[in-house]
Amino acid sequence: MTLDSFGRVQASERLPILFPITAPHGRNSADKNNEIELSPTMRADLLDLDAWGEILTTYGKTMKMAVALTDSDGHVLGKCHNPQPVWTMVHAAARDWTGCPFCISSSSPCTAVTESLRVGGVVRVRDLAGLTHVAVPLFVGKQHLGAIIAGQVFDQYPDPLPLRRVAKEFGISAQDLWDIARMQRPVTSAIQQASADLLYALGQAFVQQRYGAILEASLADTNGSFRLLVDGVRDHALFTIDPSGRVTSWNVGAERMFGYTDGDIVGENFSCMFSPEDIQNRVPQKQLNKALQTGRIEDEGWRIRANQIQFWADVNITVLWEERGTVRGFAVIVQDVTERKKIVIVLEEARQERARIQEKLLSHVSHELRTPLTAIYLFITNVLDGLLGDLNPEQHEHLTLALENVQQLKSMVGDLLDITRVQAHKLTVVPQRVSLAKLTADVLSTCRTNAALKNIGLLSEIAPDVPVVWADPVRLRQVLTNLIDNGIKFTPEHGVVTVRCKVYAEEKGFVCISVSDTGCGIGPENCEIVFERLAQVSSNSRASRSGLGLGLFISRDLVLRQGGRIWLESQLGRGSTFYLTVPVFSLAKLCDHIFTPPNLESGSVTLIVVDVDSIEEAVQAELVPEIRNVLERCIHPGQDTLLPAMSDAKSSESFFIVACADAKGYAVIAQRIARELQAFDNASRLNPVISSTTLPLAPGQSREAQTLEILASIERLIRDHLVGKKGDSDG
Amino acid sequence: MAERQILIIDDDRHLLLGLAARLRGSGYRVICATDAASGITLARKETPDLIILDLGLPRDEGFDVLEQMRGLREISAIPVIVLTARDPVTNDKLALEAGAVAFFQKPPDNGEFLSAIRHTLGEPTGLSTFLRT
Numbered sequence: 001m002t003l004d005s006f007g008r009v010q011a012s013e014r015l016p017i018l019f020p021i022t023a024p025h026g027r028n029s030a031d032k033n034n035e036i037e038l039s040p041t042m043r044a045d046l047l048d049l050d051a052w053g054e055i056l057t058t059y060g061k062t063m064k065m066a067v068a069l070t071d072s073d074g075h076v077l078g079k080c081h082n083p084q085p086v087w088t089m090v091h092a093a094a095r096d097w098t099g100c101p102f103c104i105s106s107s108s109p110c111t112a113v114t115e116s117l118r119v120g121g122v123v124r125v126r127d128l129a130g131l132t133h134v135a136v137p138l139f140v141g142k143q144h145l146g147a148i149i150a151g152q153v154f155d156q157y158p159d160p161l162p163l164r165r166v167a168k169e170f171g172i173s174a175q176d177l178w179d180i181a182r183m184q185r186p187v188t189s190a191i192q193q194a195s196a197d198l199l200y201a202l203g204q205a206f207v208q209q210r211y212g213a214i215l216e217a218s219l220a221d222t223n224g225s226f227r228l229l230v231d232g233v234r235d236h237a238l239f240t241i242d243p244s245g246r247v248t249s250w251n252v253g254a255e256r257m258f259g260y261t262d263g264d265i266v267g268e269n270f271s272c273m274f275s276p277e278d279i280q281n282r283v284p285q286k287q288l289n290k291a292l293q294t295g296r297i298e299d300e301g302w303r304i305r306a307n308q309i310q311f312w313a314d315v316n317i318t319v320l321w322e323e324r325g326t327v328r329g330f331a332v333i334v335q336d337v338t339e340r341k342k343i344v345i346v347l348e349e350a351r352q353e354r355a356r357i358q359e360k361l362l363s364h365v366s367h368e369l370r371t372p373l374t375a376i377y378l379f380i381t382n383v384l385d386g387l388l389g390d391l392n393p394e395q396h397e398h399l400t401l402a403l404e405n406v407q408q409l410k411s412m413v414g415d416l417l418d419i420t421r422v423q424a425h426k427l428t429v430v431p432q433r434v435s436l437a438k439l440t441a442d443v444l445s446t447c448r449t450n451a452a453l454k455n456i457g458l459l460s461e462i463a464p465d466v467p468v469v470w471a472d473p474v475r476l477r478q479v480l481t482n483l484i485d486n487g488i489k490f491t492p493e494h495g496v497v498t499v500r501c502k503v504y505a506e507e508k509g510f511v512c513i514s515v516s517d518t519g520c521g522i523g524p525e526n527c528e529i530v531f532e533r534l535a536q537v538s539s540n541s542r543a544s545r546s547g548l549g550l551g552l553f554i555s556r557d558l559v560l561r562q563g564g565r566i567w568l569e570s571q572l573g574r575g576s577t578f579y580l581t582v583p584v585f586s587l588a589k590l591c592d593h594i595f596t597p598p599n600l601e602s603g604s605v606t607l608i609v610v611d612v613d614s615i616e617e618a619v620q621a622e623l624v625p626e627i628r629n630v631l632e633r634c635i636h637p638g639q640d641t642l643l644p645a646m647s648d649a650k651s652s653e654s655f656f657i658v659a660c661a662d663a664k665g666y667a668v669i670a671q672r673i674a675r676e677l678q679a680f681d682n683a684s685r686l687n688p689v690i691s692s693t694t695l696p697l698a699p700g701q702s703r704e705a706q707t708l709e710i711l712a713s714i715e716r717l718i719r720d721h722l723v724g725k726k727g728d729s730d731g
Numbered sequence: 732m733a734e735r736q737i738l739i740i741d742d743d744r745h746l747l748l749g750l751a752a753r754l755r756g757s758g759y760r761v762i763c764a765t766d767a768a769s770g771i772t773l774a775r776k777e778t779p780d781l782i783i784l785d786l787g788l789p790r791d792e793g794f795d796v797l798e799q800m801r802g803l804r805e806i807s808a809i810p811v812i813v814l815t816a817r818d819p820v821t822n823d824k825l826a827l828e829a830g831a832v833a834f835f836q837k838p839p840d841n842g843e844f845l846s847a848i849r850h851t852l853g854e855p856t857g858l859s860t861f862l863r864t
Contacts, residue, residue, distance in 0.1 A: 370816035371743055374838035378749025381841055387756040410838060417818060428820060531819070 037142050046210050047071070047146055049078040053205060059150070063195050064134075065187065066152035068101060072144040074113035078141045084152035085180045086129060086163075093170045100125075102133040102149050104166055113137075113147040122196045125151075129166045129181075130159050134196040138203050140211055148194070148203050154186040237334040239322065241504045243327045245269045245284055257336055259306030270332070273303045275310065291317045291330060300341075303334065310342040359420040366416040373413065377406050415554060422557045429472035429561045433585050436469055436501045436511065443480045444499065450485065455494050458484070463502040469511050470585040475558045479566075482551040483515040483578045490576065491519035503543050511565060516577040527568040531556045555580075599657045735852050736760040736777065740770035740796075741785035741814070746837075750783070757845060767791040771799065774806045781786055782806075784831070786815040786822075797829040810851045814839060 038046075052069050060067040062083030068080040075604045080101060083091070090104050091097065102108045105128045112135035116123040124134045133151025137144070158181040167174035187195075230238050230251045237254035241247050246269050258265070258273060271284040278284070278301070292296045296318045303313040314335040320328045382388060384399045391399070421427040444458050451458050480499070487497035495518040504512035522530070531552045559566040563583045570576035737754055740840045741747055751761040763778060764770035767788050774782060786793025793815065800809050812833045813826045823834035833847045836837070849855075 316786045367818075370837045371746070374816075375743065375745035375749055377838040378746065378753060382749060382752050382756070383755070385753075385841075388753055406838075421820075427818070 038140055038145070042214055043145065045214055046140065046207055047077055048210070051210065052206070053078065053081075055202065056148070059199065059202070062152070062184070063150070063187070063191075064087070065150050065195070066102065067148060067150045067199075069146060069148055070101070070113055071146045072117060073114070074100055074111070074147070076149075077146070079255065084131070084175065085130060085184055087152040089172060089177060089180055090129065090166060090170050090246055093172050094255075100149070102131075102152055103127045104129040104131060111510055113149065114602050116147055119303045122200055124192065125197065126155075127331050128162060128169075130154060130162045131561060132192060134192065134195060134199070137201045138207050140207060145207060148201055151192070153192070154184060155192055156186050158182065158184070160185070177519065191419045235335070235708060237269075239265075239330070240329050240331050241270050242329045243288075245271055245288060248329060254334070255309075257305070264306070275302050275304055278302070287315075287317060288330060291319055292327065295319050300337070311336050312338040315648050361422040362416050366413050369409075369413045369416075373406065373409055376404075377410075380406060415551070418554045422554055427554075427557055427561060429475050429558060431470045431472050431562060433468050434471050434476060436466055436475045436513070436582075439476060440480065440499050440501060440513075443477055443484065447481060447484045447488065451488050451497065454488065454491070456488055456491055457496040459496060459498040461498065461500045464501075465503060466501045466511055467503075468585045469582045471562050472558075475562070476582065477560055479514070479555040479580065480515070482555050483580075486551070486578070487515050487517035487576070490521075491517040495519055503619075504581050510581040512579060512581050514577050514579050516575060518575045521569075521570045521574045521576050523572050524570065526571055530568060531566070734758065734760050735781065736762065736779040737781045737783060737848070738764065738770065738774055738777065738779040739783045740764045740767065740788065741783070742766060742787070742789055743785070746785075753841065753845075754848075759848075765800070767796045770795050770796075771803070771806070774800070774809065775803070778806065778855050781810060781848060782809055782811045784811050786813060786817055786826075794825060794829050797826070797831060801830045812847060812851065814844075 044070050047069065049069070056069060059065075064082075066080055066083045066087065067424060069077045071077055087102065087104065099105070100112055103110050103112075103125065110127070112123045112124045112125045112133070116137040117133035117139075120139070122134050122136050124132060126132045131152050133149055133153075134157050136148045136150070137494050138146045138148065151200075158178075160178060163177050163181055164174045166172075167177045200588070208272075230249075233251060234253045234256060237257040238251045239247055239254045246267055247265045250260070255261055271279055274284055283301075287297060287299060296316070299317075301315065301316045302310045303311060303315075304310055308386045314337045316333040318333075320329045320331055324329045335354075378401055380403050380611045383391070384396070384403060418427060440460050440462060444460055446459060484497055484499065491497060497515065499515045500514045502512055504510040556566050559582075564581035566578065566580040568576060569576050732739050737759050739747055739750055739754075739761065740762065740763075741750075741759045744765070747765070750753060751763060753824075754761045762773060764773050764778065767790070770782075771783075784793070784796065786830070788796065797811060797813075805823075810832045811830065812835065813831045814835045814837060815822070816837045826834045832851055835844055835847070
């Protein structure tokens with residue numbers, strides 16, 4: 001610390017901050033991120049004179065010095081405690097006293113306070129009369145609060161010269177001043193220094209304490225408001241739990257909902273609100289863990305009240321984090337939504353009942369319609385086929401048209417049934433290997449009459465590399481017919497409808513079929529709607545024998561069931577193109593449901609091959625469906641699989657049955673097949689090759705490995721079987 | 732070969748009329764019954780070569796009739812083709828398991844139906860007629 005005379009201040013050493021001011025909850029307010037701006041109210045509170053008064057008075061009396069509290073600009077707050085005689089005499093005589101209140105100076109009072117705040121440490125000053133005083137800064141964090149000035153004492157035996165000057169300056173008797181001065185006991189520098197240090201520490205501690213108290217009060221206030229809020233919520237349970245699940249706070253709403261009072265539940269684990277099964281399955285802990293991962297979870301489930309009654313709850317659990325990143329606990333909000341759930345359940349049951357009734361109705365209607373439809377069909381066809389005599393051309397034409405309408409009715413009735421199956425998710429597809437070239441050719445030929453009526457051309461473009469697909473031929477036919485009919489319907493006279501098949505570039509393992517027309521198109525915004533049930537986008541076409549408008553809805557379901565997708569791209573005035581994808585045939589996919597772990601574990605997988613290749617093609621064509629029927633009857637549905645032509649050779653249809661049976665079962669099946677096949681006329685020409693491959697799981701072999709092995713042996717059997725066949729004729 | 736005889740059991744008289752006309756036009760003799768009891772009696776008496784059976788007969792559940800017929804020695808060997816308005820899904824398997832040789836849903840396509848009949852009776856069916864798809 002350096003001294004100075006004549007009021008000039010020199011920087012003193014910066015005293016270390018001994019007690020950094022900390023706010024409650026361990027936050028260091030010196031940290032600028034957390035510093036609270038001192039409001040004028042807070043300042044006033046921190047510098048409350050009544051509170052300081054006692055400290056200052058005691059200090060002054062003990063140290064035998066004058067002491068005063070000032071603001072950051074050096075203005076005394078309140079009064080000067082224990083003023084010293086010399087100062088008092090001069091002060092009384094002075095007319096105007098500006099600047100530092102303790103300085104006896106004529107023109108330039110010290111700026112000790114400001115300086116002490118600036119350097120953050122004690123500053124000591126000697127004034128004109130030789131008296132010394134110190135300024136001790138008061139801070140809150142980095143914010144200047146004020147200062148304490150203490151002194152008005154000599155630090156050595158007074159020097160008469162400066163005193164005489166002062167007396168003259170202020171118009172006081174020099175002798176009187178000297179007498180007073182001599183009587184003042186000096187306080188040594190050392191003591192003054194020590195006392196200043198003490199004052200600094202005292203000041204800081206006191207400010208700290210007051211600051212803490214202010215924050216506590218404000219927090220209590222906030223807490224109080226929060227508490228009011230939480231307690232005011234009566235319909236939601238709001239409570240907090242510690243990290244292990246013990247309840248730490250409980251609101252009125254929670255008490256109303258669960259029936260536990262504050263006293264009952266605080267300290268208990270919140271798992272008591274869960275059902276016994278949930279507790280057994282560790283659901284409460286799982287929920288807390290999940291909340292920790294994402295910060296917050298929402299859940300619906302059963303909860304139990306104190307009286308053991310269950311209710312359906314909507315629960316929100318939010319994690320409460322500490323400053324340091326540890327978990328303080330969780331905040332839980334629970335809503336009783338039992339009523340809502342009851343409504344949901346009832347609505348769902350009503351919906352299902354409605355769906356059931358609707359299905360029964362449609363099923364019944366479709367069933368009933370078939371009887372008169374059959375009669376009409378029989379009578380018309382009987383006459384049309386000449387069974388009741390010849391017809392003139394006009395009669396023929398009329399009846400032909402009548403028959404067309406019957407066919408339409410028939411397909412509408414079929415649609416009705418399909419629609420209920422779609423809704424009940426009962427539409428079935430029975431996939432098999434299908435050659436698209438053949439199927440599209442067939443479909444186009446059936447649509448030709450329809451197209452011819454409007455002079456619309458039907459074209460097909462099948463890419464040469466299109467592989468065999470895995471689809472239900474009847475259903476695929478149904479879908480394609482539907483799409484082509486749509487194309488024809490929406491295309492004006494002399495337009496063109498084109499069917500294309502090619503490998504689908506965007507997705508491996510699929511073939512893309514498209515049906516394009518040169519018609520009026522529909523807006524892109526309608527491209528989704530057309531697949532909705534009963535959505536008939538209006539058309540300008542005359543020939544709108546539209547049926548029930550269910551075609552696309554059913555088609556979409558069928559395509560999806562086969563594992564593909566269907567969509568429409570269209571533009572008004574530019575025509576439309578329907579796209580659908582169909583999965584490519586793959587042996588692995590096919591055998592999936594056979595090579596299941598239980599099947600493989602239960603024993604061997606038996607492979608039976610029936611060869612029809614050795615007979616002439618003409619007879620083959622007739623026999624093939626028959627053999628299929630026989631084999632279908634011999635194998636056990638659900639367990640065995642009928643695999644039609646495994647090879648790419650178009651002409652042959654060698655049947656393989658992959659059967660899950662043990663050795664005994666295999667013998668039985670083989671016998672049955674052989675016997676059934678003998679019933680055929682041309683069966684004697686058949687050469688059934690009944691082979692089997694038995695592959696029990698080898699020790700240490702995985703199921704996946706065994707599956708691959710079995711598939712490989714099937715491939716081998718196929719290869720062996722078909723090796724040496726004569727070249728393909730066009731199938 | 733002597734003309735084959737077909738027995739149709741169906742309670743719908745119009746169907747009997749229409750179907751009988753068609754079958755006769757294809758060269759078969761046709762007899763009819765409108766309920767199970769008289770159908771079975773007729774079958775025992777005439778031993779037709781084929782029975783076409785409706786499942787929705789009055790008073791009798793169609794599958795029961797089938798089983799009944801299977802149980803009677805004199806007529807158990809006569810092949811039965813089921814012709815019904817019912818949904819083929821699950822019903823066709825049930826019919827076949829109960830002993831029918833084929834299942835058709837009304838109205839059946841004439842060509843397919845006749846082919847099935849011909850085939851059941853062991854007659855040559857011809858190439859294209861049986862080739863469904």
